[in-house]
Amino acid sequence: MMQKSEAVNLIDIRTDPNKFLKAIFDGLIYDGFRFPVSGVDGCVGTNCISKALVVSPPQLTSRISFHLNFMCTPGKYDGAKLNLKIDKFHLTARPLANQALINAAGPSLLTARESIHINRNTPWGRTENLAIFAGSLGTTVVNATTLLTRIEGYTQDYMRLAANGLKQAIATTVGINAGSLDITWDGSDKTFD
Secondary structure, three states: OOOHHHHHHOOOOOOOHHHHHHHHHOOOEEOOEEOOOOOOOOEOOOEEEOOOEEEOOOOOOOOEEEEEEEEEEEEEEOOOEEEEEEEEEEEEEEEHHHHHHHHHHOOOHHHHHOOEEEOOOOOOOOHHHHHHHHHHOOOOHHHHHHHHHHHOOOOHHHHHHHHHHHHHHHHHHHHHHHOOOEEEOOOOOOOOO
């Protein structure tokens, strides 16, 4: 029987990078965010999106869906060394009702308007989206921002720590799926350095 790491070596990352990433990221979890290789909620491939992590803040009647998201381009791979270029690493928050719409029919301009993002270099949301997000939850922008940062703890500092933590989680998961590899992050953007 072929070992999982031997099967990974048979995938050509130049012609099928999504299949390669699904093989090496199978089982990837960081801080409760699980990256599924199949299904409608989350995905793994050149666009990696975690399954929704849903919270039910006691001060709100609506639930919030959080997703970690990043773009990944596998580079040089020689069986011992692998370069993964990570771009646009961020956390998304949206009302759970919008996530249900996305799962059923895909993303749209309407669901995008109620989605907000944070990364290590930029705070939550665009002003207009943050106001729409807060309104959809029945609260103010100040209360929504407080909920996201102080109560849930999703700050720019969290995202700085998450970049390092996700690197470790990726290295561990890749090691399980593809054997011991030296992973480099050359070419990754400032959201993941």
